[in-house]
Amino acid sequence: MISIIISSTSPVFLENVTKNITETVGLTFEIISFDNADGRKGLSELYNEGAKKAKYDLVCFMHEDVNIKTEKWGAIVANIFDQNQKVGLIGLAGSSYKTLVPSGWFCDAGAKTTNYVNMFQRYKFSETETKLVYQNPKDSSMAKVTAVDGVWFCTKKSIVAEYPFDGKLFQKFHCYDLDFSFSVSQSYDVIVTFEILLEHFSEGNYDRTWIEETLKLHEKWSHYFPLDTEGLSKREKFIAEKYSFRVFIKQMLTVGYSRFEIFKIFWNSSLRKQNFSLFFKLMKEIRRTQIS
Numbered sequence: 001m002i003s004i005i006i007s008s009t010s011p012v013f014l015e016n017v018t019k020n021i022t023e024t025v026g027l028t029f030e031i032i033s034f035d036n037a038d039g040r041k042g043l044s045e046l047y048n049e050g051a052k053k054a055k056y057d058l059v060c061f062m063h064e065d066v067n068i069k070t071e072k073w074g075a076i077v078a079n080i081f082d083q084n085q086k087v088g089l090i091g092l093a094g095s096s097y098k099t100l101v102p103s104g105w106f107c108d109a110g111a112k113t114t115n116y117v118n119m120f121q122r123y124k125f126s127e128t129e130t131k132l133v134y135q136n137p138k139d140s141s142m143a144k145v146t147a148v149d150g151v152w153f154c155t156k157k158s159i160v161a162e163y164p165f166d167g168k169l170f171q172k173f174h175c176y177d178l179d180f181s182f183s184v185s186q187s188y189d190v191i192v193t194f195e196i197l198l199e200h201f202s203e204g205n206y207d208r209t210w211i212e213e214t215l216k217l218h219e220k221w222s223h224y225f226p227l228d229t230e231g232l233s234k235r236e237k238f239i240a241e242k243y244s245f246r247v248f249i250k251q252m253l254t255v256g257y258s259r260f261e262i263f264k265i266f267w268n269s270s271l272r273k274q275n276f277s278l279f280f281k282l283m284k285e286i287r288r289t290q291i292s
Helices: 011-024 043-053 073-083 157-162 176-184 208-221 234-254 259-267 270-274 276-288
Strands: 002-008 029-035 058-062 066-068 087-091 093-095 115-121 131-135 142-145 152-156 189-193 198-200
Touching (some): 002 043, 002 073, 011 066, 029 043, 043 058, 043 157, 058 073, 087 176, 093 189, 115 189, 152 157, 176 208, 234 259, 234 276, 259 270, 259 276, 270 276
Parallel strands (some): 002 058, 087 189, 115 198
Antiparallel strands (some): 058 152, 066 198, 087 152, 093 115, 115 131
16 A cells, blocks of 8 residues: 655646556555646655645655556565565665755766666756666665665655654755655665666756755755765776766856856865865866857
8 A cells, every 4th residue: 555645747647647646556545636737836845745744654756747657566566565674765766976065866886887777768958868877786676775866766754754854954956855765764665666666757957946955955965975885996086076066067057157156165064174175176177168
């Protein structure tokens, strides 16, 4: 039995995903949906509310613009939790390394892949064609990661009660997933499963709000980073930090930050205080990074 919690902005999407869930979940379920078309409530607040209302201990938080391809996926989720008592959070995309520098969940450590993903991705904000994003470097049914993406993830009602979403700090639609992952990972394993496949109808929108929320996330968890479940070498970690910093700086420039603003933000950040050597090396990237 599973409770499925959805923040909805479109009656059409909600109707479609409800039909999809009904046809594929494969066990007793309930859907707890919130009409949030006006965007007045953030996902952290709604997800906490949904978890409190849930009748069942297994809870799944998911976007409404998805189509789950796997039959009886609810039974798969239940089995993973039953067979792995240490597991506290299951997602479909995540990384085994979380950088000290601000970033999303994704990462690149050069030759060693740290991303674990199994998803059909459509693109709403670009001309990119739909593609299967599949990264499973260990060729396993599941992988331990540091955080999972919020498009779809499952946990337990008891775990949400223990580690509620931070509705005070994250009042919008970004970083709730990473923040929750880091909280849960203090006591449980966070994993990506390759037994479930879904199609997501839009990619992330990395706008100025995402930048601001990500900076808040990193100040909150600065004492906790970097996180590494992969066992990267010192050089691989530096490659990952440099890559993630370059991606983040490029996005900051794209949404209108000046190089002076960027330098000032990082000069006052915990990054400089925690690892000045890394900070000094990365500052060069501010000048080098170009918008393409």
